Amino acid sequence: MSREALEQLREVASKCATASVWTLGDDELVDSLDTIHQALQTLTAAQLHLIREIDGRGLPIAQHASSMAVWLRERHRISIHAAKRLADLAKAVDERPALDTALVAGAVNAEQATVIATAVRDLPADLGPDLVDEAEAVLIGQAEQFEPTILRKAGQRILAHVAPEIADARDAAALQRQEARAWQTRAFQLTRLGDGRVRVTGWLDEAGAASVNAALDPLCAPRHDDDEPRTPGQRRADALVEVCDLATRTERLPDNGGQRPHVMVTVPFELLEQQFGVGVLDTGGRLSPTQVRQLACDAQLIPALLGGDGQVLDLGRTRRLISGSLRRALELRDRGCAFPGCDRPPRWCDGHHIQSWADGGPTSLDNSVLLCGYHHRIIHRGHWTIRLRVEDGRPEFIPPAYVDPRQRPRRNPYHHQT
Structure with a gap:
């Protein structure tokens, strides 16, 4: 690579950059773009060869740079991400001669070469060199028709193409590790925020999430009789509460402290009668009088006689x-x-x-x-x-007047067909 050749390259590039393109016909315009693109890929290959040689001689370290990427960033004033991509690709094409040849010939571009190098690197370490070469060759061939994003997906499946038995075993092992991690890290928390809201957070494994989705999905559809439109998140929250309400009504749940699962609300009876009693849940949360009266519609009521400081003096029978x-x-x-x-x-x-x-x-x-x-x-x-x-x-x-100004009575015909 002589200095004279490089000077000629600079002059040719300068002429191309300053040439008028408006005189070109449509076909000439596209052909010129394709030619320059291919030349750029070839020049990229030359650039990578230089980078690799500079790195191999230890010049960046000798000049007190911490790495080849840092040296490139400072010398060419490019981002550290672009510099690292160049350094990594230079190493990859040095290790993979077939990929280097494809880049020099313009069969792949720099982005595609990076994708192929990554896919080959991620193959199992114990995979035979012949299979690795085959995988590389397949991806180089696919670069002719696939842009980097699609080529990356092909690279993720390349092991199944060249060694399906190994790919199946690898996928099964990876899935087992994923399932074990999901199961070990499953969690569910209800955190009272002190402003009337309770935050729900947690993690589920795929099987558990599928069960939850199956239970919630039928209840998440919008309702034609919604007073106000509900967001998807609000509908899912309502569905979760409905499912739990249903569960507490069944006989299938185990006892909790010798009793069936239940929600306990404490409110002075005289305040309940006056319709302004605030209820206190056993969790410490507070309920409005409207919510208390709704729960009292179909509940177990236990009369209790409390002392002045709230201690229970007598507890009546459940009704x-x-x-x-x-x-x-x-x-x-x-x-x-x-x-x-x-x-x-x-x-x-x-x-x-x-x-x-x-x-x-x-x-x-x-x-x-x-x-x-x-x-x-x-x-x-x-x-x-x-x-x-x-x-x-x-x-x-x-109905209220805002639903039907004439307030005509409505019935539910769904359950009674006769």
Whole structure:
């Protein structure tokens, strides 16, 4: 590589850069671009040969640079990332003569050469040299039709092409390590933020996440009767709560402290009657009076006599408001959530007092209706009115004026086809 040849190269490049291109025809314009591109790849190969020789002689260290990449950055004023790519590629083409030849010939460009070198480097260390050469040759051949991003994907699958048995075993081992790590690091936390919100964080393995998705997906669809549009995240949050509500109603969960799993809320009874009692959960969280009254619709109530400083002096017997034969009769009558258009089955539903029990409403079939958790919350906002039709004793719902200015009664035809 003589100085004279390099000077000639500089002069030719200068002429190309300053030449007018507007006089070229369309075909000449494209051909010129292709020729210069190929020449650039060949020059890149020459540049890499020089870099490798400079590195091999230890010139960067002799000039007090910490590495070849740092030396290139300072000398050519390029980014450290670009300098490192050049240094790494120079080493790669020095070790892979076939890749070097392809770059010199313009069969691959510098980006493609980097992708191929990385794919070959990532092959198993115990893979025979013949198979490594075959993998390299296949990727060099594919460089003619694939840009670097697609070529990188081909490189990730090249082991399956040249050694499928080894690839299958490697993939299986990698998957086992991945599954073991996911299982060991699984976690779930509920963190109270003190502002009424509880942050949910955690990790699941693929199988566990699939089960959660299968349970939540049917409940995540938008509802036509949403008072306000819910974001996808809000719908998933509501679905998680609904699934857990359903689980606590079943007989399948193990006892917790000798009792079925439950949510415990403490509130003075006289405040519950006055509709402004704030409830305190066993977790320490606080609930609004509306939420307390919703939970009290279908709950176990335990009267307790407390001392002045809050100690329990006497604990009465549990009273279940809607249960047993009344619950069965309610399910037989409503057959699911009675709110218009809802298709939730009975097991998803709470028993709701049409006239609140705390307001003196009786626990009877004529004062009860089945509502899913979502519509139970809507009803407790107080905008809808529920009544039983005299003709058949089934519930009907009076919408607020902003839903229907005429406030025509609505029924749920989904569960009753006759």
